[in-house]
Amino acid sequence: MPKNRPYLFYELTNSICSTCLRKVEAKVIIQDDNVYLHKHCFTHGPEKVLISTDVEYYKRCREFIKPSEMPLQWNTPIKYGCPYDCGLCPDHEQHSCLTLVEVIERCNLACPICYAESSPHQEMIRSLEEIDRMLDAVVRNEGEPDIVQISGGEPTIHPQFFEILDLAKSKPIKHLMLNTNGIRIAQDREFVKRLATYMPGFEIYLQFDSFEESALRELRGADLREIRKKAIEHLNEFNISTTLVVTLKKGLNDHEVGEIIQYGMKQKAVRGVTFQPIQAAGRLEEFDPATDRLTLSEVRQMIIDQSGVFKPEDIIPVPCHPDCLAMGYALKLGDQVMPLTGLIDPNILLEGGRNTIVFERDETLKDRIFELFATNLSPSSQALSLQSLLCCLPMVTVPEGIGYDNVFRVLIMQFLDPHNFDVRSVKKSCVHIVHPDGRIIPFDTYNMFYRGDKEAQLEALRRGEDITVL
Incomplete structure (x- = not known):
């Protein structure tokens, strides 16, 4: 036998x-x-x-695939094969949903875990001319980029910070984000007041990993609890749209997933929480990929188990990159939070919004939700408006009768590294970084092959030489 x-x-x-x-x-x-x-x-x-850790969810991701959306142009030819041709090369299968423009390598923290290896000892500060060229590279690829994130390092310490925002706002970018550790936001109220002038279409992507000193010291090298508290106070005061961004490490802060979601829901300015399991890239102190990494499915289950809000049907794969992105949306109505994603027929996401909302779980929610919409909207236009909300990442456009303030989202954003790398999956990557020379490169491969002196290592690989990653 x-x-x-x-x-x-x-x-x-x-x-x-x-x-x-x-x-x-x-x-x-x-x-x-x-x-x-x-x-x-x-x-x-x-x-x-x-x-x-969830076989059925892994299989379901294969059902959440939509036709690939291409950039307006390609940046590199196909020569060595994926992932050695970034990018974007014609073999890539997704345009840039979100593009990072790194304006500075210096930072006012030296986090023990940092994919960019930023610190106060780094010297590079990009000029406005270089940043302008990088922004133009995104516009050439996208026409009207969905989301551009000003990142670093810590961008708020750039000496021409507001000139950078003005420059970005002069481009046809639909949604502008600022990736920050929140220190300057906490310490400078007038700075935050000025940030508010860039609304709408502007959002803070705020590092927010834990409520516990020990976890913050392990991840960030400092006790940032008071900094986070004061930053949120200032952002709430001026109602600047904010996403809390949680770097998750197994056994360290993963028990706080639900607590952070509940906290975010109570904050006036917070529109959602993004969970990012650690990517094995850059500076990684006290991290063992064999024991400390988290999968997307584990984080998804933590949201379901700990949040008290989201059920399994509310956290679904994102169609543009279902292996690495999962999302859930809810409506905030005063003190009440109602999950929304599970009420939407998935074909709205996959087939252009031809189907209407389904209310199989709770028929009583129907009237409450439709109260938020203008009464002269037809069901079909309501569905199409909801489709603009239920995209893979936050958008500015929302249905009539509902404000962005009413929307709360959770997003799991898992990045590939040399351990879990899958060529089939990385071709669908939609979160990209602008290389200083104008190439648009997937976040996953940028940190493995294209950041700083790693390109010399890549050239050795292309020549067929043996290398060993330390």
Whole structure:
């Protein structure tokens, strides 16, 4: 009698060896109710990496795929094959939903975990001319970019910070974000007052990892509890749209997922929470990828178990990159929060909004939700308006009768690294970084191959030389 393997072979893809970064074949297998990436490097041997703890959700992601949206132009040719041709090369399968423009490498923190390896010791501060060229590169690719995020380093310490915002606002960008640790926002009320003048279409992407000193010291190297409290006070005062951004490390701050969501829902300015499991990139002190990493499915289950608001049907894959992005939307009506995503037929997201809202879970919600809409809107236009809300990332356009203040979202944003890297998945990446030379590169591959001196390492790989990642 033939002996069965102890797993189900689900699909085949390509990955990279986490030691030498060479492309290797990889099997996706289902074993013991988990999903693993099993790969073999002929030099460094086998690797088995956990990529999902929810088999059914992993399979469901294959159903949340929409036709790829392309940029207006490509930036590099196909020469070496993915992921060595970024980008964006014609083999990529998604335009830029969100593009980061890094304006400075210096930071007023030296976080033990930082994908960009920023610190007070870094010197690079980009000129307005260089930043202008980088913004123009995004516009050339996108026409009217959905979201551009001013990032760093810590962008608020750039000596020409407000000139950068003015420059970005002069471009045809639909939604502008500021990625910040919140220190200047906490310490300078007049600075925040001036930020409010950039509303609407402007949002703060605020680092907010924990309520506990020990977790903050391990992740950020400092006790930032009072800084976070004061920053939120200032943002609430001027009602500046804010997303709380939580870097999650297994066993450190993952028990706070629900508490942070509940806290965010009570803040006037907070429009949602984004959870980002640690990517094995950049500076990683006290981090073991074998024991400290979290999968998207684990974070999704934490939201369901801890939030007291979202049910499994409320946290769904994002169609443009379902492997690495999951989202849930809710409406805030005074003290009441009503999950919204589970009420929407998925075909609205996948087929252009031809279907209307379904209210199978709670028929009584129907009247409450439609009270928020203008009475002269037809059901079809209501559905189409909701479609503009239920995109993969926050948008400015909202339905008539409802303000952006009423929307609350949770987003899980998992980035690929040399351990869980999947070529099939990275081709769908829609979060990109602008290289100073104008290339638009997926966040995942930028941190592995294209940041700073890593490009020299990549060139060695392209020449067929052996390298070892430290």
